[in-house]
Amino acid sequence: MLLRGINHAVLKVRSLDASDQFYREVLGMERVGERGRMWFYTAGAHHHDLALVEVGAGATVPGPRHTGLFHLCFDVADANALRELHTRMKQASVRVSEGVDHGIMRSFYTQDPDGNMIEFGFDVPQSEWKHEQPYASDRAFEI
Secondary structure (H helix, E strand, O other): OOOOOOOOEEEEEOOHHHHHHHHHHHOOOEEEEEEOOEEEEEOOOOOOOEEEEEOOOOOOOOOOOOOOOOOEEEEOOOHHHHHHHHHHHHHOOOOEOOEEEOOOEEEEEEEOOOOOEEEEEEEOOHHHOOOOOOOOOOEEEOO
8 A cells, every 4th residue: 555644734824823722732733833824733643643724804704515535534542542631621611522433433513713623542463452343333322
């Protein structure tokens, strides 16, 4: 296989300052660079894992029937890291979902300041997959 995975994502945001507070202060990502109204962040895996480009306060979020990004998922180390991040976000008054067991991974969801759906999760070993068809359904789980 020529591809190894996703290297980074670029999101359009209304305000770099508001998004910076979420991605850097709440999530703990490190801002590693700037190019005009584009800021770059790393979670440690790449030169940058995420870039944000400011498009202005008048920007609108595409509706559910538009093409484009559905959600972005950040990988966390394990159940303890997921629990810690969930707690940290609740303490920062960020609305978060309950836990979701996808069979192949466990996660939770939130929205960033621009309404982008963000998932945080960890893969479970294939030997622990709970579904005969691992992509077929989701179950709630306690974080």
